[in-house]
Amino acid sequence: MSEDKGANNNQRLLAAAREDNEELLLEIFEAGDFDINFQDGVGNTALHIAVQNGSADVLEHILSHEACDVDPINRINRATPLHLACQLEDDGARSYMVESLLEAGADTKIRDKRGELAESFVPPTDEETKKLFRKARAQIMTVSKDDIASGELAGFFSK
Template sequence: MLLEIFEKGDFDINYQDGLGNTALHYAAAHGSTDVLEHILSHDECDVDPVNRVEHATPLHVAVQLEDPELRNYIVESLLEAGADTTIKDKNGDTAMDFVPADDTTILTLIRKARAQASVSHDDIASDDDDESGSGSGSGSEED
């Protein structure tokens, strides 16, 4: 049925129901890996929609799945799609705050995603610094 909807087009991939949940929230919550991958492949998919009740993203939902293999797969897919690990829910918790302490795989995935996001932000900042008109900064004219 999902493939038929995708073929027909003209739908809102980020549609939120009355609770603010999107199809991505439901795919993550139910461990529907095929559905999740189709949703994430859609160009207009927002990987970080926040629902109304808990202010939770699909990543918040995914890290709470019981099955460790399923949890790992869905969290990894969301992170590869660019899920923001710093979004806080209504209680001020990030997705990482819900990860069981013994789940080193998920904790490592989230730490790597945070590090990559940090590097990306640092790269953007350093590009701005280069535009300050200081030239190449080699100082070769003074030699």
């Protein structure tokens, strides 16, 4: 049983992410009356907290929520969950979290308060995670070219 039984669902959501408590998270989802993007005092959302704690199952549920903002920025370091994922010490957890966030549409171009991109925190020896960033950039380039070629601007460029 959670120690946060008397807390509101926003606080319980943060606790579920902190405790890697999938059961509590699903209970909150079922009950409703919560904000998936609720921020604690320093601006961390349940997504930030799940990433920091390597809570893979909780992360997937949060990302599956239709209102989830995949790029919330906290107040201390102006970091997104992607920034935090890249700083995880465990290579497997780092790679998994980064892949999940990128697949959910995380923006690789957001800079933290020091002007750092998330990718700059990936250790030089972590080729797997670096590969995920290269793949994400390639997909962005492909989508951008397709949008120009087939979108409303296509006629503009052919004049």
